[in-house]
Amino acid sequence: MIKKIKASLFEKIIFVFLITLASVTLGSYFVIKNKCLFIKNHNPKNINFEKPENIVILNVPCGNVIIELYPNVSPKGVERFKTLIKSGLYDDVAFHRVIKDKLVQAGDLEFGKKNSINYGKIGTGKSGLGTIKSEVDNDFNFTKGSVGLARTFKNDTEDSQFFIILQDEPLFEGEYTPVGKVLYGLEVLKKIKYQRHSEYILRPDFINSFRVLN
Amino acid sequence: MKLFKVILLTIFFITPLKANTIYNLIKIPNLELYQIDKKNQLRYLYASSSFRLGVKKNIVCMNSTKEDYNKKFKLISYNLNRYSKDFLKKINLRYIVMCENLSISGINTAGIPDNIMKTLILDIKFNEKYFKRAIHHEVFHIINDSFKEIFNEDEWVKFNNKNFKYADCSTCTKKLGLNTYTNTNGFFTEYSQSTPSEDMAETFSHIMTLSPKKIKEINDSDNILKNKVEFIKYRLLKIYKDFKFSEELKTSMNLTVK
Numbered sequence: 001m002i003k004k005i006k007a008s009l010f011e012k013i014i015f016v017f018l019i020t021l022a023s024v025t026l027g028s029y030f031v032i033k034n035k036c037l038f039i040k041n042h043n044p045k046n047i048n049f050e051k052p053e054n055i056v057i058l059n060v061p062c063g064n065v066i067i068e069l070y071p072n073v074s075p076k077g078v079e080r081f082k083t084l085i086k087s088g089l090y091d092d093v094a095f096h097r098v099i100k101d102k103l104v105q106a107g108d109l110e111f112g113k114k115n116s117i118n119y120g121k122i123g124t125g126k127s128g129l130g131t132i133k134s135e136v137d138n139d140f141n142f143t144k145g146s147v148g149l150a151r152t153f154k155n156d157t158e159d160s161q162f163f164i165i166l167q168d169e170p171l172f173e174g175e176y177t178p179v180g181k182v183l184y185g186l187e188v189l190k191k192i193k194y195q196r197h198s199e200y201i202l203r204p205d206f207i208n209s210f211r212v213l214n
Numbered sequence: 215m216k217l218f219k220v221i222l223l224t225i226f227f228i229t230p231l232k233a234n235t236i237y238n239l240i241k242i243p244n245l246e247l248y249q250i251d252k253k254n255q256l257r258y259l260y261a262s263s264s265f266r267l268g269v270k271k272n273i274v275c276m277n278s279t280k281e282d283y284n285k286k287f288k289l290i291s292y293n294l295n296r297y298s299k300d301f302l303k304k305i306n307l308r309y310i311v312m313c314e315n316l317s318i319s320g321i322n323t324a325g326i327p328d329n330i331m332k333t334l335i336l337d338i339k340f341n342e343k344y345f346k347r348a349i350h351h352e353v354f355h356i357i358n359d360s361f362k363e364i365f366n367e368d369e370w371v372k373f374n375n376k377n378f379k380y381a382d383c384s385t386c387t388k389k390l391g392l393n394t395y396t397n398t399n400g401f402f403t404e405y406s407q408s409t410p411s412e413d414m415a416e417t418f419s420h421i422m423t424l425s426p427k428k429i430k431e432i433n434d435s436d437n438i439l440k441n442k443v444e445f446i447k448y449r450l451l452k453i454y455k456d457f458k459f460s461e462e463l464k465t466s467m468n469l470t471v472k
Binding site: 170 | 235236239247250255257303308
């Protein structure tokens, strides 16, 4: 006959404590690991836009970023941006330059593609469509969420790379070609992978898709 | 050596990235934004600590005090407000950097213009007496650098007496005086006689700072300077037809440096 040994109150407390600790640890691990938790994903289908033809949807790891393009401010810049979006060339392209709470940059179609990323040359790639002229004459406030075309150190070298600013940058006015502004989903961009010690990202996040609404 | 590497790596890993928009734009470190002019969109920057530039780091400038920046900013912006947004865009000038004790290879200078970087570095402690004129002088160098073919030096040299010869460079001569001559004799200042481009810059800065009456007096008495003044005026209007020469705002504010 097996004699039953009853657990003392102290042992029960220890047991409950260990179970709770294990649950909290496991739970915290998943909460910390999931960087997209608590980030609202905006569905463009649930939103009415004044000019739907100028709306583009950038889908990134934590959800959608809804951008309105401004063809009246930078006609050539927006035309180029839309051409590349429509052709799907931005899909699987890296956010190769990210500065925490300041800026995210992507669009290197030559060296930034997911399966053929070239860390040595990323940021210098071309689209094959040639460069376009900078459009910096029209008034535009580079406030948080503004989308601009990146260029080399010289003007008139805009191609496929673009950036989105996460804070106001008044000095960008007259320097970079603005193409639009984020309407919804700026918090999604703040979750793009960054590095504390470098602007250029090793194993970066990628654009899932980039589409025109209509 | 290993210890050194470890220390270096440790510093790298504990130092967070500080993105500097100004540095990314004009490649000058240690600058802060002072103000953006609402009228002509010039961006005024100031050195928060000293900086070194150039391939051999031979350009050096020190930071100044808040009081000095405030004082000189008024004077600089007042004078630069005479240039319109469109004109500044045309000559490629957008950033004004304020600092003190500016020097190139140990030689003190009032300013360093760089039309490629759209930047003019100004030494706010440069010769108080001629500071205002120095601002316009340096602006002319930006204009000249952007339109070299228009301000043709061979044409300019012909205005002078046949036996006159400029120095090989602006620092190759001891003719550095900035006092305006009473008896001009073809040159506004001693420094005008250093090189053709400095002569042009001196002529321009006098056009911008002297009263139209005074300029007329000089034109009437000095035929060489008359030709030089006309040359600068005509060529400037070629670049920008709405350029304003007369100092219309001058008397409305008393901003002369004491």
